[in-house]
Amino acid sequence: MTETAKGGGRLIVVPTPLGNLGDMTMRALDALRQADTVCAEDTRVTGKLLSAFSISKRLERLDEALSASRAEGVAQRVLDGEVIAYCSDAGMPGVSDPGMRLVRACRAAGAAVEVLPGPTAVATAYVASGCENPRFYFGGFFPRKEGERRAILESLRTLDAVLVFYESPNRLAAALRAMAEAFPQREAAVCRELTKLHEEICRAMLPELADEFTRRVDAGGVKGEIVVVIDGPSEHEGSERAEQTAADARQRAAELAGEGLRAKQIARQLVQECGIARNEAYELALQAGRS
Secondary structure: OOOEOHHHOEEEEOOEOOOOHHHOOHHHHHHHHHOOEEEEOOHHHHHHHHHHOOOOOEEEEOOHHHHHHHHHHHHHHHHOOOEEEEEOOOEOOOOOOOHHHHHHHHHHHOEOEEEOOOOOHHHHHHHHHOOOOOOEEEEEEOOOOHHHHHHHHHHOOOOOOEEEEEEOHHHHHHHHHHHHHHOOOOEEEEEEOOOOOOOEEEEEEHHHHHHHHHHHHHHOOOOOOEEEEEOOOOHHHHHHHHHHHHHHHHHHHHHHHHOOOOHHHHHHHHHHHHOOOHHHHHHHHHHHHHO
16 A cells, blocks of 8 residues: 655654664654654653653653554554654664554555664674574564474574574573573574673573573573574584484385385375475385385
């Protein structure tokens, strides 16, 4: 749908500093000064930001609980000509916060949306981690439940990319233990308090990181905003995984041959179940038939 801007109305997505006021951009400040209203994930946090730059504006709270019921109303106000700025607590609105629901509502209504560039913990942590893989996957906040953690890590096991997750200090040690169990041979980085006075980038093998932050929790706790960055799969890990897949496929081929299936049927099953190439599957099927 084409965006409209009746009377100049628009939603302006305004990134705010992760923790260092010096990262506030001139465009962001201009947008806040020009806005008719500033919607915020937390009016107390955004109110302090506006006060720091001597900006006085009407503030409206629009957090996760309120965004579902109010997003369409905000979009209508934009269509009616109001200029509304939206700020999350820190970083780029819309990245794992209520801002995305607001943007979607405006897009659906055809209301104009302007997104300003600015601070984001995802990109900052990815670069600070020192990982070499040119691709990264951002998974938002790491799941809280053990079963969901195992499922998401298993689904990402073969992804040729760096994995980036947000995590809370209280759940960090448990999250790192789950990651270490899934990827014991991978390096990772815990990026804590990015851009702030006590910024820390702690990089090591995942089992070492799990031990380190478990120790810290036991000694009194971990504080701050945290991003965990996990290196992509190494060549050694890829080779081991390929060997295991081949071994599993051979075993499955033998089982299917024992059930009386023909080579073509076995090959078809191996492609579906093991995810191997057709020619490899057919060769294993022939071998199983000769055994």
